[in-house]
Amino acid sequence: MNLDLSPEEEAFRDEVRTWLDANIPKEPRPHDPWQGVAFDKAWQRRQYDGGWAGIAWPTEYGGRGLSIVQQLIWYEEYAKAGAPWIGSFFVALNHGGPTLILRGNEEQKAFYLPKVLTGETNWCQGFSEPGSGSDLASLRTTGVIEGDELVVNGQKTWTTFGHAADFQELLLRTDPDLPRHKGLSWVVCDMKSPGITVHPIRDIGGHLHFAEVFYDNVRIPLTNVVGGLNAGWSVALSTLSFERGTALTGYQIELARDVERMVELAGALKGMDGRPWAKDEEMASRLAGLRAEVAALRAMTYAVISRGMKGETPGPESSIIALYFGELGKKAHRLSMDLLGPKALMRPGTEHDWPGEYLAAFRHTIAGGTAEIRRNIIGERVLGLPR
Amino acid sequence: MTYLLPTPDQEELLAAVSEFLDHEAPIERLRPGDAERRRKTEQDLLAQITNLGWHALGLPESAGGSDLSITDEMLFFHEAGRRLVSPVLLATVIGAHAALQAGDADLASAITLGTHRCAFAVETTPGARAWDSAVVLLDAGPDDLVVVWRPDGVALFKPHQIIERREGDGVDETLVMSTGWISGDPAVWAASNGAGLSLRTSVLVTALLSGLAGAVKDMTVEYAKVRHQFGVAIGTFQAVKHPCADMAVRCEAALHQNTFAAICVRDGRADAAFQTAAAKLVATDAAMTNASQSIQLHGGMGYTDECDAGRFLKRALVLRELAGGDRFQRLALMSEAGPL
Numbered sequence: 131m132n133l134d135l136s137p138e139e140e141a142f143r144d145e146v147r148t149w150l151d152a153n154i155p156k157e158p159r160p161h162d163p164w165q166g167v168a169f170d171k172a173w174q175r176r177q178y179d180g181g182w183a184g185i186a187w188p189t190e191y192g193g194r195g196l197s198i199v200q201q202l203i204w205y206e207e208y209a210k211a212g213a214p215w216i217g218s219f220f221v222a223l224n225h226g227g228p229t230l231i232l233r234g235n236e237e238q239k240a241f242y243l244p245k246v247l248t249g250e251t252n253w254c255q256g257f258s259e260p261g262s263g264s265d266l267a268s269l270r271t272t273g274v275i276e277g278d279e280l281v282v283n284g285q286k287t288w289t290t291f292g293h294a295a296d297f298q299e300l301l302l303r304t305d306p307d308l309p310r311h312k313g314l315s316w317v318v319c320d321m322k323s324p325g326i327t328v329h330p331i332r333d334i335g336g337h338l339h340f341a342e343v344f345y346d347n348v349r350i351p352l353t354n355v356v357g358g359l360n361a362g363w364s365v366a367l368s369t370l371s372f373e374r375g376t377a378l379t380g381y382q383i384e385l386a387r388d389v390e391r392m393v394e395l396a397g398a399l400k401g402m403d404g405r406p407w408a409k410d411e412e413m414a415s416r417l418a419g420l421r422a423e424v425a426a427l428r429a430m431t432y433a434v435i436s437r438g439m440k441g442e443t444p445g446p447e448s449s450i451i452a453l454y455f456g457e458l459g460k461k462a463h464r465l466s467m468d469l470l471g472p473k474a475l476m477r478p479g480t481e482h483d484w485p486g487e488y489l490a491a492f493r494h495t496i497a498g499g500t501a502e503i504r505r506n507i508i509g510e511r512v513l514g515l516p517r
Numbered sequence: 518m519t520y521l522l523p524t525p526d527q528e529e530l531l532a533a534v535s536e537f538l539d540h541e542a543p544i545e546r547l548r549p550g551d552a553e554r555r556r557k558t559e560q561d562l563l564a565q566i567t568n569l570g571w572h573a574l575g576l577p578e579s580a581g582g583s584d585l586s587i588t589d590e591m592l593f594f595h596e597a598g599r600r601l602v603s604p605v606l607l608a609t610v611i612g613a614h615a616a617l618q619a620g621d622a623d624l625a626s627a628i629t630l631g632t633h634r635c636a637f638a639v640e641t642t643p644g645a646r647a648w649d650s651a652v653v654l655l656d657a658g659p660d661d662l663v664v665v666w667r668p669d670g671v672a673l674f675k676p677h678q679i680i681e682r683r684e685g686d687g688v689d690e691t692l693v694m695s696t697g698w699i700s701g702d703p704a705v706w707a708a709s710n711g712a713g714l715s716l717r718t719s720v721l722v723t724a725l726l727s728g729l730a731g732a733v734k735d736m737t738v739e740y741a742k743v744r745h746q747f748g749v750a751i752g753t754f755q756a757v758k759h760p761c762a763d764m765a766v767r768c769e770a771a772l773h774q775n776t777f778a779a780i781c782v783r784d785g786r787a788d789a790a791f792q793t794a795a796a797k798l799v800a801t802d803a804a805m806t807n808a809s810q811s812i813q814l815h816g817g818m819g820y821t822d823e824c825d826a827g828r829f830l831k832r833a834l835v836l837r838e839l840a841g842g843d844r845f846q847r848l849a850l851m852s853e854a855g856p857l
Contacts, residue, residue: 133519133780133781134518135519421795426796429773430773432777433521433773436522440522504762505758506758506759509762514742516750516752
């Protein structure tokens with residue numbers, strides 16, 4: 131059991147830190163969705179030029195092919211340096227790209243993967259529908275074969291950056307006679323295709339980060355089907371075997387930084403009764419609890435990564451840390467609002483947007499698997515309780 | 518390389534420990550019955566463990582130990598915690614470490630060999646500085662050395678130094694609990710300079726709590742699979758399934774933070790005190806909340822003396838007072854520098 135890095139790992143950390151310090155954009159990521167995407171593409175290009183594109187991708191596909199510990203170091207230094215949010219490149223780098231690496235054919239890999247690494251194209255995800263959220267396998271957007279094309283009709287929702295993405299990983303029902311997840315196909319959808327309409331959805335924080343996407347007789351070449359017709363469910367799940375938990379480290383460090391900012395705030399601010407928060411035992415107690423839980427989250431992250439090093443592919447127990455992180459994030463940001471009191475009633479222009487972060491924290495127990503579903507997965511697949 | 522899981526050697530040891538404890542320390546041994554017989558059974562168990570040398574894993578060979586480290590001790594005490602093994606076992610380990618640190622190698626060996634038994638006393642006098650506080654003794658025999666934890670070190674008292682002893686009605690009936698008063702300065706004082714014995718004690722108490730939380734989770738899950746109502750196992754219902762999931766989450770947090778803290782203490786890292794406080798707080802929450810929830814999920818049975826859930830809760834109440842309660846840990850977390 132160990133927390134130390136070897137000399138080679140320390141040297142790698144120095145290399146990462148040096149490059150990041152010299153190359154992180156000085157200006158913050160713009161709030162405007164389209165300007166934000168332009169920013170994302172430029173930052174991805176810069177990482178590509180520096181040799182840091184696709185850090186977890188195999189080198190044969192243009193990635194850096196970092197080991198698990200090196201990935202951990204990259205994500206830690208990235209978060210510590212305050213490097214930009216991955217933004218609209220999350221799906222391309224962590225989902226769509228890896229899916230193609232695992233299940234795409236050579237033509238698909240050769241065409242799509244380099245354009246992600248260079249920052250030329252970003253991706254969005256077309257999975258959830260208004261009628262199919264937690265019950266994704268019930269999805270109804272259809273793809274009917276006509277000649278050498280699929281004709282797609284239906285609707286997707288919660289498509290993050292759908293309004294500013296070049297490609298979409300789209301999950302369709304291609305065989306309505308097969309039940310639920312058996313008749314689904316995973317296809318690459320060009321977001322500029324005729325028949326696609328995108329309506330951005332304003333989220334609780336006022337941002338236009340995700341969208342509804344409508345498909346009206348959209349034609350997609352059959353050559354865009356990945357992994358074969360009606361294999362979509364297994365293709366969609368294949369990225370689970372790619373992820374080693376290293377990206378969690380970045381989130382954990384950001385949360386730790388937020389909690390330490392709250393400790394600073396408590397030291398600086400007074401409550402509405404004029405008493406410094408630093409003298410408030412209840413607030414100190416809550417902050418102490420958060421520090422302890424954030425520490426535990428880091429330890430759990432290292433344990434997940436340790437399992438990856440043993441060669442274990444993440445299983446249902448990954449729901450444990452996801453659930454812990456989601457609940458902790460909400461609890462932490464609630465405290466920041468309690469510290470600020472009426473000062474949190476106005477959204478600040480340039481400083482740290484505490485109310486915005488508090489509202490944004492609600493998504494962590496909803497997106498990517500609700501807390502309720504995660505508890506079901508833990509109960510059933512980790513603990514063996516009956517369905 | 519960052520690695521937080523047991524090594525193959527450690528896994529082998531754990532398998533042996535687990536098999537032994539499953540056989541020799543089933544939870545049934547603590548059920549209500551003849552208190553005298555229970556006392557004797559526990560003493561026999563402790564003698565067996567002492568013979569196997571597992572209590573001396575982290576002690577140097579010169580003192581009769583295996584020359585391993587606190588991470589091995591932590592793994593062992595997690596298993597011991599699962600079976601509610603008496604805190605006397607940990608008191609023995611800490612007593613031996615204290616004697617060694619204070620330069621009394623003979624005493625350390627005697628404790629390791631079992632010639633001198635040790636038991637914990639928890640101070641109940643608030644803000645105690647001088648050595649004159651009231652204490653609660655845990656499974657202390659009349660001839661046992663008494664181990665008292667303080668933030669700045671560990672004290673050993675000779676049995677006669679604990680006066681006005683009265684055996685009482687402790688909240689945990691599986692332990693012989695008595696009250697008394699400390700009288701006089703410690704026979705042995707092992708001061709903690711930095712990451713010392715105080716932190717080691719805390720890490721290992723945390724391991725007992727972490728193991729307890731895990732055992733109670735497993736027991737509750739098993740119950741949820743066999744107890745049927747409305748035609749199905751109650752674990753089918755989300756109102757039962759989800760609290761079980763939350764128990765599992767608390768166990769993961771407790772186990773891995775305990776490991777992190779153990780490594781920090783072992784390696785003398787600057788954040789050892791911070792991580793140790795975090796670990797005890799998280800493990801205490803896991804033990805107390807899991808045990809409380811377990812009572813709830815056992816329904817009417819959970820409210821009986823027959824059900825083991827109550828035993829886990831009561832032991833958690835005792836263990837959380839060892840090596841500083843929640844308030845102490847929170848103060849430590851706020852007075853130490855933050856983690857970044």
